[in-house]
Amino acid sequence: MTPNGGAADPLLQVEEIHTHYGKSHILHGVSLNVGRGEVVGLLGRNGVGKSTTLKAIAGIVHPSAGRVLFEGRSITNLPAHRLARLGIGYVPEDRRIFPLLTVTENLRTGLDRHGVTTARKKELLDKSYGYFPVLAERRNQFGGTLSGGEQQMLAIARAMMLEPKIILLDEPTEGLMPRMVSQIRDIIGVLHRDGVAVLLVEQNVPLTLDAGQRIYIIEKGVVRHHAPAADLRADDAPIHRYMGV
Amino acid sequence: MQWLHAVPWDLLLIQTINGIVTGMILALVASGLTLIFGIMDVVNFAHGEFLMLGAYIAVLTIVATHNFWLALIIASLGTGLIGALVYVTTLRPLLGRDPLTTILATFGVSLVLQNYALWQFGPVARKIPEPFSGSITLFHLDYSLYRLMIAGLSAAIIGGFWLFLKFGTWGIWIRATTQDRIMAQAMGIPVPWVLAGVFAIGSAMAGASGVLFGPLVGVDHAMGFDWILRAFIVVVVGGMGSLGGSVLAAIFISLLEAYSSLWVSPAQAGIISFVVLILTLLFRPTGLFVATPK
Numbered sequence: 001m002t003p004n005g006g007a008a009d010p011l012l013q014v015e016e017i018h019t020h021y022g023k024s025h026i027l028h029g030v031s032l033n034v035g036r037g038e039v040v041g042l043l044g045r046n047g048v049g050k051s052t053t054l055k056a057i058a059g060i061v062h063p064s065a066g067r068v069l070f071e072g073r074s075i076t077n078l079p080a081h082r083l084a085r086l087g088i089g090y091v092p093e094d095r096r097i098f099p100l101l102t103v104t105e106n107l108r109t110g111l112d113r114h115g116v117t118t119a120r121k122k123e124l125l126d127k128s129y130g131y132f133p134v135l136a137e138r139r140n141q142f143g144g145t146l147s148g149g150e151q152q153m154l155a156i157a158r159a160m161m162l163e164p165k166i167i168l169l170d171e172p173t174e175g176l177m178p179r180m181v182s183q184i185r186d187i188i189g190v191l192h193r194d195g196v197a198v199l200l201v202e203q204n205v206p207l208t209l210d211a212g213q214r215i216y217i218i219e220k221g222v223v224r225h226h227a228p229a230a231d232l233r234a235d236d237a238p239i240h241r242y243m244g245v
Numbered sequence: 246m247q248w249l250h251a252v253p254w255d256l257l258l259i260q261t262i263n264g265i266v267t268g269m270i271l272a273l274v275a276s277g278l279t280l281i282f283g284i285m286d287v288v289n290f291a292h293g294e295f296l297m298l299g300a301y302i303a304v305l306t307i308v309a310t311h312n313f314w315l316a317l318i319i320a321s322l323g324t325g326l327i328g329a330l331v332y333v334t335t336l337r338p339l340l341g342r343d344p345l346t347t348i349l350a351t352f353g354v355s356l357v358l359q360n361y362a363l364w365q366f367g368p369v370a371r372k373i374p375e376p377f378s379g380s381i382t383l384f385h386l387d388y389s390l391y392r393l394m395i396a397g398l399s400a401a402i403i404g405g406f407w408l409f410l411k412f413g414t415w416g417i418w419i420r421a422t423t424q425d426r427i428m429a430q431a432m433g434i435p436v437p438w439v440l441a442g443v444f445a446i447g448s449a450m451a452g453a454s455g456v457l458f459g460p461l462v463g464v465d466h467a468m469g470f471d472w473i474l475r476a477f478i479v480v481v482v483g484g485m486g487s488l489g490g491s492v493l494a495a496i497f498i499s500l501l502e503a504y505s506s507l508w509v510s511p512a513q514a515g516i517i518s519f520v521v522l523i524l525t526l527l528f529r530p531t532g533l534f535v536a537t538p539k
Contacts, residue, residue: 058431084433096428098421109421109432112414162433 010069011036011197012166017056017066019049026052028221029066034166037195039188041202041212041229045243049221050201051093054168057199058090059083071165085113089159093170093201095151097158099144103135106143106154110161128157131190149180156187166197173204185211205243209233217242255384256507262383264503266392268496269399273454274472275479275491276403277447283486284423284443286344287336290351292451292476293469294358299324299452300464301362304371313376320456321449328448329441336444337437355469362466370463373456395457402453403492406446410488419443423486478522484532493534497521 010033019027027049034040044050055061057068059080067076075083084090089110098106107128111121129136132153138146143154152172159167169188173181181204188211191198202208208215209229217225217238225238232239278292299320306316331354339346380387410416422429422439430436455468462468475498483494498518506514525533 060427060431079437080427080430081433081435084431090431092428092431096425098424098428100424101417101420105417105420108414108417109429109434112417113433158432 009036010034011038011071012057012199013069014053014057015067015069017053017063017068019052019056019061019063021052021061026221027056027063030218030221030223031066032216032223032226034197034199036165037192037197038214039192039198039200039212041200041208041215042218043202043205043208043215043239043243044218046203048218050218051170053218054090054092054170054199054201057083058088058168060090084110084162084164087162087165089162089164089167091155091159091167091169091172093174095148095155097143097146097151097154099142101143103139103141103143103146103154106158107161110158113162124161124163128160131187132157149176149183152176152180152184153187156184160191160196164196166199167191169198169200171201171203173202173207181207205236205239253507255386257504259383259386259388260503260507261500262388262393264500265496266396267503268499269396269403270454270458271472271475271479271499272403272492272495273399273450273457275476275483275495276406276488277450278473278476279480279483279486279488279491280419280443281447282480283488284419285336285340285440287340287347287351288344289447290348290473291331291354291358292351292447293471293473294355294362295324295328295448295451295469296455296458296472297362297464297466297469298327298358299455300373300459300468301366301371302452303373303456303459304366304464307373313374316373317453317456321453324452324455325445325449329445331448332441332444337440340440359466359469366466368465370465373459373464375460391460395461398457399454402450403488406450407488415439415442475518478518482521482525482533484535487532487535490532490534494532497533 012034014030014032016029016031017027018025018029030049030053032040032042042050042053052061056063059075059078059082062077067074069075070086070088075086098109101109104125107125111124129139134150135154135157138150143151146154156167156169156172172184176184185207188198188200200208200212209232212229215227215229215232216223219242224242227238274292274296278289281287281289281292302320302323303316306319307313310316335350335354336347339350375391377391379390381390382388410419418429418434418439421432421434422436426436429439479491479494479498482498483490483492498521501517501521502514505517
């Protein structure tokens with residue numbers, strides 16, 4: 001396997017991207033790729049640039065060098081709203097639910113797009129209320145009144161409204177109780193079964209090794225290790241080395 | 246209870262209606278201002294000039310067509326379009342910088358528009374004729390029907406806008422962008438268009454209020470200034486960025502001014518709104534008409 005290769009039919013290719021926040025240099029040439037329908041984990045300690053990598057892909061941070069390809073096309077400097085329309089769903093670490101929109105309105109931010117028929121909208125809403133019954137119960141409640149776990153469900157459901165080809169999940173299980181964590185694990189399974197690719201940033205190593213097919217380990221703004229999840233499940237020495245766990 | 250007999254009840258009723266009429270116009274001016282502030286943190290000093298431009302566009306349209314209602318529509322669309330142009334050329338490049346730069350930029354736009362109007366139309370005030378005359382008799386005083394209609398129409402515009410914000414796709418986009426601009430963009434909402442649209446809508450509302458109020462006052466290049474000062478007071482007292490708060494504050498302040506002008510001169514009554522502003526800033530800087538922040 002090549003250092004950064006892996007996916008035979010890459011949906012998303014990140015090539016040597018660098019980012020700066022003011023004077024600090026965060027990413028020092030991160031490269032990775034995600035195949036169609038593939039679940040890829042991105043592990044690493046706090047502050048090594050995992051979230052920044054996702055932000056650069058979602059178009060929220062623009063890389064100072066390197067490029068991002070989606071379905072073979074460069075999307076490096078496109079504005080975030082164009083990327084969302086192309087099929088990149090983003091679930092940020094702090095969830096960023098619209099606090100003064102109701103649950104349904106939060107979902108409508110992704111649903112009210114050009115070319116989505118009323119019937120299709122209803123279908124998508126019903127589907128996500130099927131996955132997340134708690135959201136259906138709270139559909140007329142403001143997003144800001146939901147619990148942390150419910151907000152996480154809403155953030156994922158909201159990204160799913162875009163009918164994305166890939167979802168970028170930033171630490172979805174952080175601070176959740178075990179029952180919620182296993183629900184998140186189930187949803188990643190559902191996305192995988194539906195053919196949606198997932199790029200998963202996590203601190204929860206067992207969950208990531210279980211849900212992902214391939215794993216990248218990132219340290220100080222570069223990818224240090226890349227392996228199939230099965231290899232790391234068999235031998236977790238690289239995880240100990242780069243993450244100190 | 247001697248003082249009760251000194252209260253002029255009939256005048257009090259007239260002043261209540263006056264206060265509500267002025268309050269609704271003020272609310273129409275202020276809601277555009279508060280909306281623009283809420284979504285892009287821009288304090289728009291040129292807002293009063295859109296009111297003035299709306300009135301002038303109406304003057305020109307009425308000269309050409311003799312139709313007040315057509316003038317109202319054309320003036321609203323025209324100021325909306327000019328608003329969008331001003332936003333794209335002047336404000337968009339400054340977003341995200343120090344708020345002072347946008348304050349100075351909108352102040353500059355205000356001066357340019359005022360002096361353009363002075364150059365183009367001269368210093369003599371123009372008049373917009375009332376679309377209909379007629380009055381009703383309250384007690385023994387005549388009250389102009391047109392004034393009542395202004396209040397009704399302003400309320401209808403604000404109400405329509407509220408429904409648009411509450412139920413329309415654009416309404417959800419505007420509210421989402423106000424709450425979290427970056428996440429709105431990540432959800433595929435075309436934020437640059439939403440911002441330009443909000444600026445256009447706010448400007449169009451100012452333009453409409455200029456046309457509606459035109460028949461009651463003269464139309465001149467400085468007419469926006471009086472309104473903008475009071476609209477700023479309303480926006481602060483109502484809670485920056487809160488639409489409902491602005492409407493309530495506009496009526497509240499206009500009623501206070503109307504009542505106090507029964508006993509003191511109108512110029513002195515104007516002091517009231519500044520007193521309310523200062524008290525609000527001292528004791529409840531988030532605004533009188535918004536829920537207590539946690």
